[in-house]
Amino acid sequence: MHIIVCIKQVPDTEELSKVRINSRTNTLVREGIKSIINPFDENAIEEALRIKERHGGKVTVLSMGPPQAEEALRRALAMGADKAILLSDRSFAGSDTLATSYTLAMGIRKIGEFDLVLLGKQAIDGDTAQVGPGLAEWLNLPQITYVRRIELSSSKIKAERSLEDSFEIVETNLPALLTVTKEINTPRYPSLRGLLKAKKEKITVWTSKDLALDKERIGLDGSPTQVVKIFTPESPKRGKILTGEIPEIADKLISEMKKRKII
Amino acid sequence: MAEIKILAEKCTGCKKCISACPFSAITVEDKKARILSNCTFCGACVSACPFGAILLEREAREADLSSYRGVWIFAEQRNGEIMPITYELLEIGRKLADALGVELSALLFGNGLRKKAEVMLNYELDKIYLVEHPLLAYYRTGPYTRAMVDLIRQKRPEVILMGATSTGRDLAPRVATRLKTGLTADCTGLEIEKGTRNLIQTRPALGGNIMASIISPRHRPQMATVRPRVMKKARPSGNRRGEIIEVKLDFTQEDKMVEVVKFIKEEREIEDLQEAEIIVSGGRGLGKAENFSLIRKLARLLGGAVGASRAVVDAGWIPSYHQVGQTGKTVQPKLYIACGISGAIQHQVGMRNSEIIVAINKDPNAPIFDIATYGIVQDLHKFLPVLIEKLEDEKRR
Numbered sequence: 001m002h003i004i005v006c007i008k009q010v011p012d013t014e015e016l017s018k019v020r021i022n023s024r025t026n027t028l029v030r031e032g033i034k035s036i037i038n039p040f041d042e043n044a045i046e047e048a049l050r051i052k053e054r055h056g057g058k059v060t061v062l063s064m065g066p067p068q069a070e071e072a073l074r075r076a077l078a079m080g081a082d083k084a085i086l087l088s089d090r091s092f093a094g095s096d097t098l099a100t101s102y103t104l105a106m107g108i109r110k111i112g113e114f115d116l117v118l119l120g121k122q123a124i125d126g127d128t129a130q131v132g133p134g135l136a137e138w139l140n141l142p143q144i145t146y147v148r149r150i151e152l153s154s155s156k157i158k159a160e161r162s163l164e165d166s167f168e169i170v171e172t173n174l175p176a177l178l179t180v181t182k183e184i185n186t187p188r189y190p191s192l193r194g195l196l197k198a199k200k201e202k203i204t205v206w207t208s209k210d211l212a213l214d215k216e217r218i219g220l221d222g223s224p225t226q227v228v229k230i231f232t233p234e235s236p237k238r239g240k241i242l243t244g245e246i247p248e249i250a251d252k253l254i255s256e257m258k259k260r261k262i263i
Numbered sequence: 264m265a266e267i268k269i270l271a272e273k274c275t276g277c278k279k280c281i282s283a284c285p286f287s288a289i290t291v292e293d294k295k296a297r298i299l300s301n302c303t304f305c306g307a308c309v310s311a312c313p314f315g316a317i318l319l320e321r322e323a324r325e326a327d328l329s330s331y332r333g334v335w336i337f338a339e340q341r342n343g344e345i346m347p348i349t350y351e352l353l354e355i356g357r358k359l360a361d362a363l364g365v366e367l368s369a370l371l372f373g374n375g376l377r378k379k380a381e382v383m384l385n386y387e388l389d390k391i392y393l394v395e396h397p398l399l400a401y402y403r404t405g406p407y408t409r410a411m412v413d414l415i416r417q418k419r420p421e422v423i424l425m426g427a428t429s430t431g432r433d434l435a436p437r438v439a440t441r442l443k444t445g446l447t448a449d450c451t452g453l454e455i456e457k458g459t460r461n462l463i464q465t466r467p468a469l470g471g472n473i474m475a476s477i478i479s480p481r482h483r484p485q486m487a488t489v490r491p492r493v494m495k496k497a498r499p500s501g502n503r504r505g506e507i508i509e510v511k512l513d514f515t516q517e518d519k520m521v522e523v524v525k526f527i528k529e530e531r532e533i534e535d536l537q538e539a540e541i542i543v544s545g546g547r548g549l550g551k552a553e554n555f556s557l558i559r560k561l562a563r564l565l566g567g568a569v570g571a572s573r574a575v576v577d578a579g580w581i582p583s584y585h586q587v588g589q590t591g592k593t594v595q596p597k598l599y600i601a602c603g604i605s606g607a608i609q610h611q612v613g614m615r616n617s618e619i620i621v622a623i624n625k626d627p628n629a630p631i632f633d634i635a636t637y638g639i640v641q642d643l644h645k646f647l648p649v650l651i652e653k654l655e656d657e658k659r660r
């Protein structure tokens with residue numbers, strides 16, 4: 001069983017509120033914010049490791065990003081992944097989800113045979129959840145998104161897929177691509193031995209020269225979407241105190257909730 | 264859109280293209296090559312073919328944008344019931360269509376939905392494309408992608424809106440990737456740029472700390488998923504001017520990759536705070552651990568999750584994964600109800616981006632009221648039971 005896990009390095013959630021816009025240059029100020037593996041991707045790594053422990057095989061982690069994304073890959077190795085590959089090239093910069101999923105697909109093509117591709121359900125910085133399904137499309141794989149439980153047999157995978165107020169059990173043949181939610185497991189911490197070992201391990205870096213890429217599909221040029229403006233959201237008006245007797249206040253609150261389509 | 268063709272009279276079925284294709288996007292059936300839907304138009308097969316049997320026409324980009332006209336919305340259904348997001352899409356879709364001076368059409372996929380489509384004609388829309396097939400009865404990525412892509416290629420709409428739901432967020436990226444067009448996730452604002460006909464798509468990014476406006480100027484259709492419960496719902500107009508157009512489509516085995524085994528409805532306490540649209544949080548004002556039952560009850564009634572301040576987590580009243588704030592979770596639900604929480608800055612940083620904040624606190628000077636949308640200066644032990652009772656009545660109605 002060969003499992004490929006695609007991971008992304010993101011700014012730490014705890015520190016996201018520190019991200020501000022430099023109003024003069026209209027760019028994001030991210031200084032001093034530490035980077036982590038996208039938390040949902042950690043769940044994907046954990047699930048891959050558990051499958052490997054149960055069924056044997058190997059786990060390859062793949063990331064596209066700047067050279068410093070090596071750090072995220074190293075942590076995945078420390079958790080127990082067998083091999084790490086970084087797709088890194090100046091020409092990948094500015095990729096939207098279409099260009100990202102294309103580049104990852106080309107990386108996976110170069111890796112070769114695999115049985116399962118796992119990703120987190122979305123990245124906490126962009127929150128799009130679009131790379132997983134996009135990648136499945138480029139690779140012509142069946143996809144199951146929002147997976148909270150997996151059952152694996154030799155050639156089939158059965159998964160519980162979370163919906164808004166329900167879930168469904170779905171089944172497909174391998175190879176397949178799945179995106180996982182936090183509920184699926186609790187990611188392990190790397191052991192000290194794992195950390196030491198990962199420090200010494202070599203991370204394979206592939207640039208655009210190593211992949212048979214269509215230049216029109218990568219980076220900014222390969223990205224149909226363009227960000228035209230970023231701005232700080234205006235905070236809604238605050239400070240309305242609801243007054244009256246208790247039942248009256250409760251009624252007022254309920255009617256406000258209805259007006260705002262909350263209930 | 265680029266197009267790729269096999270010239271049947273030249274193809275010998277030699278399979279050279281299959282080994283040349285980096286995407287496994289070609290098969291040979293009855294001694295003729297066939298291009299599969301995941302073709303990226305990379306052209307590798309064209310140069311590999313010894314017989315010149317593969318023809319690739321590159322995308323004529325900007326030139327043919329004007330051949331795309333009309334606004335579409337994806338009418339989401341589950342188990343034959345039209346989902347609420349559909350009416351929200353109808354409202355914003357109508358606005359965009361009017362701004363562009365074009366028709367608004369809805370796509371409805373399922374099995375046995377003619378009656379539902381008839382009812383939908385009561386809304387201000389021009390066309391409903393109804394595709395019925397047993398494979399479409401229940402949402403599945405493969406057949407839905409196939410149906411939508413086929414229709415888009417035939418009719419060429421310029422804007423397509425879908426709900427940012429578990430269905431829309433599974434389907435939209437698959438469709439957009441097959442069409443190689445732009446898609447913006449989870450939009451909270453949509454408008455048309457005069458002149459260019461570009462759709463300006465606004466959405467929160469970086470955990471809601473910034474907003475981004477996005478366009479896809481060189482591609483059509485422009486696709487977006489829309490965050491549920493942000494847009495107003497359309498109201499029926501009674502002026503039935505639209506028509507239902509039934510479309511017949513065939514599916515192949517290839518479209519049917521994932522089987523739905525079972526569908527299970529559940530009522531559960533949402534534990535994933537960052538996912539929850541509604542959070543009810545309790546603080547030291549609850550008085551004791553047992554009183555968290557009030558918070559749980561309210562949360563369950565509203566279909567929300569339970570949050571907490573650090574003070575009560577430290578006191579051991581509730582596990583730490585419920586903690587909201589600087590050293591807990593950063594959340595951004597549509598509704599955050601803070602009960603007996605003073606609103607220390609460390610708590611505020613974790614929840615102040617919530618859309619609506621309701622604070623219940625008996626101290627009128629509590630800092631939580633500085634950021635509350637609705638403040639209620641009351642003893643929570645008196646107020647919450649009344650609120651809960653009224654909400655239960657509401658539910659029964």
Ligand SMILES: Cc1cc2nc3c(=O)[nH]c(=O)nc-3n(C[C@H](O)[C@H](O)[C@H](O)COP(=O)(O)OP(=O)(O)OC[C@H]3O[C@@H](n4cnc5c(N)ncnc54)[C@H](O)[C@@H]3O)c2cc1C
Binds near residue numbers: 546587641
């Ligand atoms: C480094 C650091 C990190 C921190 N991180 C966090 C964090 O992540 N999250 C967090 O929450 N805190 C955090 N704190 C702690 C924070 O400063 C506050 O101490 C904490 O949030 C207070 O919790 P509270 O509001 O429940 O309690 P209190 O501040 O004691 O407030 C209780 C409130 O309940 C009201 N009340 C009492 N009885 C009733 C009643 N019967 N009806 C209605 N209202 C009533 C009171 O008027 C009061 O306003 C952190 C502090 C530090 C120093």
